[in-house]
Amino acid sequence: MTAPAERMRMMRERRRGQGLRELRLVVPDPRLGSVRKRVAAQVVRLDRGHEDEALSWIEAVSEFDAPSPSER
Template identity: 70%
Template sequence: MTAPAERMKMMRQRRRARGLRELRLVVADARSRAVRRRVAKQVASLDPDRERDALEWIESVSEFDADATR
């Protein structure tokens, strides 16, 4: 059997041959208390009026996009 590193290399080559590329994402761990505290602090500091305006704009644009694809 081939070594794990060689198997991974072969798998990546097969994927590239199919037009695929590996993508790695590193995201904050929502299970972490520190992360949850940091997010809560950031959310608490948001201006509700500005956030409402932003959400209304996003909704209007998404409705526009949905109509354009029909």
């Protein structure tokens, strides 16, 4: 059997051949109290008016992707 590093290299090559590429994300761990406190502090500072405007825009734009009733 091939070594794990070699298997990963082969898998990446196969995926690249399919037009895919591996993407790794490193994100804050929400299980940590320090992260939860930081997020809570940021939420408190949000401006409700700006958030409502952003959500309205997202909803309006998302309608472009929805199939029309005749396409369903």
